[in-house]
Amino acid sequence: MTSTVNGFGAAIPQGHEGHLGTETARREHGRLGRGAYRGPRTLAAARSALRVALPEPSSRYDQNDEWCVVQQPDGAWDEIRFHDYHRIFDVPGLYEKIFYDVLGCDTPRFMVNLLADALADAGEDASAVRVLDLGAGNGIMAEELATIGVAHSVGVDILPEARTAAERDRPGLYADYLVTDLTALGAGDSRRLTEHRLTALAVVAALGFGDIPPEAFRTAYDHVAEGGWVVLTIKDAFLAEDDTSGFARMISDGMASGALDVVRREKFRHRLATDASPLVYEGIVARKRGPLA
Structure with missing residues (x-):
């Protein structure tokens, strides 16, 4: 037909x-x-x-x-x-x-704007922020971060095809790009991340589906300096009380303990589903005040 x-x-x-x-x-x-x-x-x-x-x-x-x-x-x-x-x-x-x-995704730009507002309120310059872009893919989030002045982004993805695509489509965008499994991070890669003196973690549209499990998120979080920024999006279903992914408890416990000091939190349309219904996510910008349980 x-x-x-x-x-x-x-x-x-x-x-x-x-x-x-x-x-x-x-x-x-x-x-x-x-x-x-x-x-x-x-x-x-x-x-x-x-x-x-x-x-x-x-x-x-x-x-x-x-x-x-x-x-x-x-x-x-x-x-x-x-x-x-x-x-x-x-x-x-x-x-x-x-x-x-x-499908009308606008999430990286939306989240970078939330971060830019939070940085302005805190009196901090985006050029001083050193970002760990977790689930970096082919580099769209780092590209958006660069538009507000972020000059140092480090990509991490478990897929070698992602790094290849980032280098092909956005050459020179990342200061470094690691292909690694953060649930089994080796000493060499851990040291490599530490040497970047990271002050922010960005995880956009990758949490809750098994692509980035809670253990990987926690490892990335641990490599960000105290007082650093955490920028994440997550489907609202993964923050519900009946969530089984582990994220709802980790994030809610982090907020309750003060480890995650939330400064921006908004629901937004991540994109359309294939049947044209909206996929609703939550966008969170927080300061890291302590370790996650």
């Missing part, structure tokens, strides 16, 4: 029917997000050339199971799960295409 995907007519295999239509139609029906990603110009052509289709909007998926289909150079359509980051990072511009152009 033939459908329209991102403005192009294309044959899509049965079960992968596109529903995005023209940009005007998608905006009218809420099917196209309004992400504010700017990004390197070198990615613009790659993003515009990519053709992506989502499942029919009547199909509802858990966020951990969302997927799309992407047209390959030979014209075939390939299904990719959103949490198959290694596959997404292998294609220049695909991460930005899916999450920013189609």
Whole structure:
């Protein structure tokens, strides 16, 4: 059958029917997000050339199971799960295409603005902040941090494909980039992080799904100086009383003990789900006042 995907007519295999239509139609029906990603110009052509289709909007998926289909150079359509980051990072511009152009993610910019406000209130200069970007991916958060004057970012991700994509798409952005598992951090990598004299931790849209477990977050947190900044987003469900991921207890206990001194906390729309419903997250900016239990 033939459908329209991102403005192009294309044959899509049965079960992968596109529903995005023209940009005007998608905006009218809420099917196209309004992400504010700017990004390197070198990615613009790659993003515009990519053709992506989502499942029919009547199909509802858990966020951990969302997927799309992407047209390959030979014209075939390939299904990719959103949490198959290694596959997404292998294609220049695909991460930005899916999450920013189609699903309207604006989270890095939103969180960097919250941090900028908190820094201004504290009378601190962003140029002095040294950030550990946990779950760094291909570098979008560090890119946004640079827009407010952060000059020293260190990326950490468990996927070698993420570092490769960051070096390909945003060369020179990171002072260092470690591919490592923070639940089993070696002495060498721990020393390497310590040498960066980190004063902030940023974890955006990566908590609660198993990509970054609580133990990894705690290890990263421990490498940030006392009094440093903690910038995180987490889906509201992972802060509920019935949460089983471990984050609700860790964060609530940190707040109760004073270890996490929250200065900004806001609910916001992280992005659209594939059925166009909003995914609500909480954004938190805090000062590190002590160890997490």
